[in-house]
Structures are given as C-alpha cells and as structure tokens.
Amino acid sequence: MENIKIVIAGPRGRMGSEAVKLVEKTPHFELVGAVDHKYDGQQLNEVNGFSSKVLIYNDMEKCFQETKPDVLIDLTTPEIGKVHTKLALQNGVRPVVGTTGFSKEDLKEIEQLIEEKGIGAIIAPNFAVGAILMMKFSQMAAKYFQDVEIIELHHDQKLDAPSGTGLKTAEMISAVREEKKQGHPNEKEVLSGARGADFDGIRLHSVRLPGLVAHQEVLFGGEGQTLSLRHDSYNRASFMSGVKLSVEQVMKLDLLVYGLENIIE
Ligand SMILES: NC(=O)C1=CN([C@@H]2O[C@H](COP(=O)(O)OP(=O)(O)OC[C@H]3O[C@@H](n4cnc5c(N)ncnc54)[C@H](O)[C@@H]3O)[C@@H](O)[C@H]2O)C=CC1
Ligand SMILES: O=C(O)C1=N[C@H](C(=O)O)C[C@H](O)C1
Secondary structure: OOOEEEEEEOOOOHHHHHHHHHHHHOOOEEEEEEEOOOOOOOEHHHHHOOOOOOEEEOOHHHHHHHHOOOEEEEOOOHHHHHHHHHHHHHOOOEEEEOOOOOOHHHHHHHHHHHHHHOOOEEEOOOOOHHHHHHHHHHHHHHOOOOEEEEEEEEOOOOOOOOOHHHHHHHHHHHOOOOOOOOOOOOOOOOOOOOOOEEEOOEEEEEEEOOOOOEEEEEEEEEOOEEEEEEEEEOOHHHHHHHHHHHHHHHOOOOOEEEOHHHOOO
C-alpha cells in the first residue's frame, strides 16, 4: 500500500496535536506539511516538540502546491474550517474535517464542490466510536419516545454552542420522529434561554466548565419512565481511531460523508 500523504491544519491545538501524533506513528500515513496561522516557514519540530520536521505554512494553497498531499485533516475553528475545506477540494485534496460549526448552507456548497471535483470528503462532528453509537442509539430510541432533550457538556475553551455532536444528534432524531413541541403548551421562559435551544422542537442545552472534555446525555421521557443515553470522552485520544478510519476511507470516496455513522458498520 502506498503511503497516504497528509497535511494537518491546526497542529498546535488540543485535537491537532493528537492528530500529529497519530500520523507520526501510523506506518502508512506520511505527514507532508502543516497549516497554522503562526510560525510560517518554521519546522513543526521547532515549535511543538513533535518529531516531524515538516514545514509550517500560513498559506494553505502554497502548502498544497509544494507538498502535494492526498488528504487534509482540519482541526481548527468554526470560521476557518469551512474555508479550508473548500480550498482543499478546489486543490484536489480530500478533506477529513473534525472542525465543527458548519451550517446547512456550508454543507450544500461543499457538496456542490465535491460533485464538480469528483473527490470525496468526510465531515465528522464526532470521531469517537462511543459518541457515534450514542447518536445511533438515540435515533433508535426516538422511534419509541417522542420527548427528548439533549444536554452536551464541554470544556470552557470551546467556541461553538451547541456542539457539533449535539446538533447532529438532534438532526438524526428529527429525521425519524414526528415534529412535536415539547413541554406545556403555555410554557413561558421567566429567564430567557432557560429551556435551551430549539431544533425542530428538540431542546438542546450546552454546559461549559473547566475540567470537562466532551460529554453528552440524551434524555428521553415517556409514561412513568425515562431513558438516558450518555457518552463521555475523557481525553482527545478517544477521537483518534475515528480520524484514522476517516483518512483511510476518504481515499475511496467520491461523495460527502457527513457523520461517521454513515461509514461505521
Ligand atoms: N470531530 C471531533 O471528534 C472533534 C472535533 N473537535 C472540533 O475540532 C476543532 C478544534 O478543537 P480543539 O483542538 O479543541 O481547538 P484548539 O483551539 O485547541 O485548536 C484549534 C487550533 O487551530 C489553530 N488555528 C486557528 N486559526 C487557524 C488558521 N487560520 N489556520 C490554521 N490553524 C488555525 C489554532 O492556533 C489552534 O491551535 C473545534 O471545532 C472542535 O469543536 C474537537 C474535538 C473532537
Ligand atoms: O470542541 C470539542 O472539544 C469537541 N467538539 C466536537 C463537537 O462540537 O461536538 C466533538 C466533541 O464533542 C469535542
């Protein structure tokens, strides 16, 4: 098997630094470059104690032209992740995107680009297998319980709320349940925001606290019973088997996969 050549955007971040370690230790993966908004022209090993000596680029297109990667792994910020994804596709590079905060419109634009370019992309709001299962189980449960609330809990450095996982869970549940306005018909928020965000009638609550990593509980209620489905990521290594699978799979794709539940059997 030929090596898969990879560029990582956001290599100094909490997720990006884990991804660098993953690529460095995987025999058929080859890190060929890094994209950061700082340290242009320096080597990665000089800025972050990695062993890899690849160059850091501020300019993603220049990075692609000089390093000719197969795959971009993007783990940056909600604003920049979508720009990077489009740039990758325009340059014939397959994106594996963990960055969250993509809107429906962003996904549509990306899908159009994929059609034009004929290469695949993976956008995964959550790479952890346990989180994927929690989302799938929630979708199953929603057929039997119409009332559901999602509580996602994250570290206090997170930029987007609700989380990508929370939103994806709501989308998956909404796809199988009849729309319902939950709670009392005359319910009134005494303090704005008390009932959380509303996605097709599903309430989404975001908790941000130091000490947390990434957690989510999906709570279903029915006559005389509740069902709680919970997933906890205690470290960022929990996401890496999903990143590895995505890099391998994206090489075989010519469409957009949005969510790893679509490729995990
Ligand atoms: N899909 C998944 O399983 C997971 C997704 N995430 C998502 O990944 C993203 C990153 O999360 P963290 O690593 O916790 O954030 P972080 O803040 O630790 O890392 C983001 C990195 O992006 C870099 N960056 C900012 N602007 C840039 C630019 N223009 N070019 C290149 N790099 C740039 C920053 O310097 C920083 O190092 C977030 O959107 C988060 O929601 C996080 C964990 C798991
Ligand atoms: O920012 C994070 O940390 C995480 N982001 C993703 C999300 O928004 O769902 C995945 C995971 O929850 C961790």
